[in-house]
Amino acid sequence: MAYTHEHCLRARQDFPALMSAPDLAYLDGPGGSQVPRAVVDAIADVYASCNVNTHGNFAPSREIDRRMEAARGAVAAFLGAPSGACISFGHNMTTLTFALSAAIGRTLAQGDEVLITQLDHEANRGPWSALEERGAVVREVRVLDSGELDPADMAAKISPRTKLFALGASSNCLGTVNDLALARRLTRDVGALLVVDAVHYAPHFPIDVQALGADFLLCSAYKFYGPHVGVLYSRPGALDRLPTYRLSVQDPAAPFRIETGTLNHAAINGVRAAIEYIASWGSGASLRERIVSAMTQIAAYEHELATKYFEAVSKMRGVRVWGPDFAAGRARAPTVSITLAQVGADAAAIRLGERGICVWDGNFYAARPAEVLGFTGRGGLLRTGISLYNTRDEIDRLLDALAGLS
Numbered sequence: 091m092a093y094t095h096e097h098c099l100r101a102r103q104d105f106p107a108l109m110s111a112p113d114l115a116y117l118d119g120p121g122g123s124q125v126p127r128a129v130v131d132a133i134a135d136v137y138a139s140c141n142v143n144t145h146g147n148f149a150p151s152r153e154i155d156r157r158m159e160a161a162r163g164a165v166a167a168f169l170g171a172p173s174g175a176c177i178s179f180g181h182n183m184t185t186l187t188f189a190l191s192a193a194i195g196r197t198l199a200q201g202d203e204v205l206i207t208q209l210d211h212e213a214n215r216g217p218w219s220a221l222e223e224r225g226a227v228v229r230e231v232r233v234l235d236s237g238e239l240d241p242a243d244m245a246a247k248i249s250p251r252t253k254l255f256a257l258g259a260s261s262n263c264l265g266t267v268n269d270l271a272l273a274r275r276l277t278r279d280v281g282a283l284l285v286v287d288a289v290h291y292a293p294h295f296p297i298d299v300q301a302l303g304a305d306f307l308l309c310s311a312y313k314f315y316g317p318h319v320g321v322l323y324s325r326p327g328a329l330d331r332l333p334t335y336r337l338s339v340q341d342p343a344a345p346f347r348i349e350t351g352t353l354n355h356a357a358i359n360g361v362r363a364a365i366e367y368i369a370s371w372g373s374g375a376s377l378r379e380r381i382v383s384a385m386t387q388i389a390a391y392e393h394e395l396a397t398k399y400f401e402a403v404s405k406m407r408g409v410r411v412w413g414p415d416f417a418a419g420r421a422r423a424p425t426v427s428i429t430l431a432q433v434g435a436d437a438a439a440i441r442l443g444e445r446g447i448c449v450w451d452g453n454f455y456a457a458r459p460a461e462v463l464g465f466t467g468r469g470g471l472l473r474t475g476i477s478l479y480n481t482r483d484e485i486d487r488l489l490d491a492l493a494g495l496s
Contacts (some may be wrong), residue, residue, distance in 0.1 A: 095391075205257075210287065259286050263453065307322075316363070318357065
């Protein structure tokens with residue numbers, strides 16, 4: 091069964107924001123998606139029925155324990171992890187990455203090398219660059235003018251001194267999908283850790299962390315129809331060996347070892363609901379099977395809409411499209427960024443917003459690729475992202491509006 095335009099129209103009815111403002115075109119998914127009613131209800135239900143702390147000897151506390159475990163299990167199914175024991179939660183991806191970086195940094199010796207890329211969001215650069223303060227040597231993989239990482243440079247930059255390679259699965263500003271298989275092969279050859287930022291990848295593709303072989307993978311639920319919660323997957327045993335910063339009373343075992351303080355139980359229950367909502371569009375006997383089925387179908391639908399937009403906007407006079415094209419067989423996120431000759435991205439976003447079209451402008455915290463590729467001027471990029479609730483009509487509205495700007 092394919093996810094079609096008719097399915098999209100049906101899905102839109104599940105999102106309160108879309109129903110309350112039907113004239114708004116939310117093409118801003120890379121900055122955060124809308125949430126379905128099931129997620130809103132799941133969050134509210136915690137406050138209504140079991141707004142207590144965990145590990146108590148009374149019924150509401152046992153219920154919140156059960157829901158927390160169910161949420162870890164749902165995320166494990168979403169990522170293809172062995173169990174919920176691999177899933178840690180945090181305030182957001184950035185906070186978790188800083189915590190992970192600090193822990194790994196305490197294991198490094200003077201002169202050990204850490205590899206990052208010129209393409210990544212700053213959340214997957216800044217925490218690792220900070221390890222220079224501990225004596226680490228931080229190197230970066232070059233980004234090509236096409237918006238893709240240079241595979242030869244990646245191979246050249248990894249050496250026996252490399253202890254960790256942190257890279258994004260997909261670029262949040264250009265839609266590029268990186269060669270994670272090559273990264274895993276190169277890191278295994280030298281015994282380095284592989285840390286994957288999947289924040290922009292997770293909303294658009296099925297993930298199998300075991301097949302990928304990542305030691306750590308991070309993502310954010312608010313990008314895949316959930317609330318603002320950060321997620322960390324740790325390969326079994328990997329987190330247990332790290333000297334994380336934690337209170338002496340904190341459970342030292344994974345996944346709790348990196349979690350600090352009391353978590354946002356209501357929001358985490360919403361994460362579970364978001365994953366179950368995605369799975370409702372798929373088929374299969376298990377939650378994992380339904381997730382993979384749904385994500386595969388939704389990805390095809392999103393790719394079709396993004397290709398339509400990419401091809402049309404590429405033909406517009408005075409428009410430059412950044413990042414790789416949608417060539418047949420290419421893995422590419424449904425995110426398209428442009429610049430216009432006659433108007434800056436910031437001014438264009440304002441004018442589009444006045445017409446009810448929600449798109450982002452700027453560098454989207456991907457400051458390094460903006461600097462290297464040279465799109466920092468004129469307000470940065472104008473970014474459009476496709477989600478499961480976007481329609482062909484919305485793409486047509488955007489194209490018509492852009493025609494009046496370019």
